[in-house]
Amino acid sequence: MTQQMTLSARAWGALILLAMIWGASFLSIRIALNEIGPLTSVAHRTFWAMLVLWLVVAVMRLPIPRDPVVWMAFLIMGLLNNVIPFGLMAWGQLHIETGLTSILNAATAVFGVITAAIFFADERLSLRKAIGVTLGFIGVATVIGLENLRNFDLQSLAQLAVLGGTISYALASVWGRKTLSGLSPQVAAAGMLTGSTLVTLPLALLVEGPIKFDLAPVTLIAIGYYAVIATAGAYLLYYYVLARAGSGNLMLVTLLITPFAILLGALVLDEALSPNVYGGFALLALGLAVLDGRLLRRRRKSPQPVAD
Numbered sequence: 001m002t003q004q005m006t007l008s009a010r011a012w013g014a015l016i017l018l019a020m021i022w023g024a025s026f027l028s029i030r031i032a033l034n035e036i037g038p039l040t041s042v043a044h045r046t047f048w049a050m051l052v053l054w055l056v057v058a059v060m061r062l063p064i065p066r067d068p069v070v071w072m073a074f075l076i077m078g079l080l081n082n083v084i085p086f087g088l089m090a091w092g093q094l095h096i097e098t099g100l101t102s103i104l105n106a107a108t109a110v111f112g113v114i115t116a117a118i119f120f121a122d123e124r125l126s127l128r129k130a131i132g133v134t135l136g137f138i139g140v141a142t143v144i145g146l147e148n149l150r151n152f153d154l155q156s157l158a159q160l161a162v163l164g165g166t167i168s169y170a171l172a173s174v175w176g177r178k179t180l181s182g183l184s185p186q187v188a189a190a191g192m193l194t195g196s197t198l199v200t201l202p203l204a205l206l207v208e209g210p211i212k213f214d215l216a217p218v219t220l221i222a223i224g225y226y227a228v229i230a231t232a233g234a235y236l237l238y239y240y241v242l243a244r245a246g247s248g249n250l251m252l253v254t255l256l257i258t259p260f261a262i263l264l265g266a267l268v269l270d271e272a273l274s275p276n277v278y279g280g281f282a283l284l285a286l287g288l289a290v291l292d293g294r295l296l297r298r299r300r301k302s303p304q305p306v307a308d
Helices: 009-032 038-060 068-093 098-119 127-144 146-151 157-180 185-208 217-245 253-268 275-292 294-301
Strands: none
Touching (some): 009 068, 038 068
16 A cells, blocks of 8 residues: 655644744735735735745755756746736635635645545545545634635635635645655745746736836835745745645645634734634644544554453
8 A cells, every 4th residue: 555645743843834924924915905916916926036036046056957847847836836826816805805715715725635635646535634624624614704604606706716726726736746846945946936927927017017116115015025935935835845745735734824814813913813713723623633643543552441
C-alpha cells in the first residue's frame, strides 16, 4: 500500500503561521479596494511579491531554471493560484457579504482533499480525512454564522466567482506538486508570481487604466502587507508545506484562515465574539484533531487496564 502524506509537527506549525498571515490579508485587501480596482489590486500583489522573491533568490544564489517547460509550468501555476482566484475573489468581495465569502473560501479545503485524492495515490480520501474536513468546514460555517448559508444563491454571479476561485486554488495545489515539487520554495514562488505578473499587469492597465501611486497612506500600507508578507512571505511557507505534506493537506489552511481573521478583529478592533464562535472553534479543533489522527493513534496504543 502506498504510504500516505501526513502533516508533521513542523508542517502543522507552518500551516498555522500561513493561516495567520492570510487571515490578516482579508482586511488589507478590503482596505485597498476602497481606492483601487480589483485587477490593479492583484497586479500590485503579484508584481511587488515577485520582485521581493527574485531578490531573495539572487541573495541566496539559487539556480534559476532555464527549461521552457518549467517556465510554462510557472505560467499555468500563476494563472491557477493567483490570477484566477485573486481576480474572482477580489471582485466577489465587492458584491457579497464577508461572512459568506469566508465560508465559500473555506470550501477550498473540501475541493483540495478531493482533487488530491483523484490525482495522487498517497493522498487518498480516507474516511477519517472525509470526517475531519467535514467537521472543520461545519466549524468554520458555525463561527461565521450559519445564517450566511441562507444567502447562498447559485444564480449569484459574485458567489459563483468566489466558488470558482476556491476550485482554482485546489487545482493549483495539485499542479504545483506535479510540476514544481523539485524546485526550492524560493524559486517556485518567484517563478509562479512572474507568470502571474505577465498576465495581471497588462490586464490591469488595459481594463482599469494606468496604475497610480498617489494613494492614501493606509492604502499603501495595505498593499505592502498583502504583497510582501501575505504573498511573497506566505508562498515560501506554501511551497514548504506542499513539499512535505501534499496538496490536499496544504488546502486545510483555508479552514484556519477565518478563525484567525475573526480573532484578529476581536484583538485589534475590539469586536465582540458571539457564543456561536466558541462552538465553531470547538468543531474546527475537533475536525483538525481527526485529520491529524495522532490522538486516535495514541488512544489505540494506550495500555488497557488489566482485570483483577
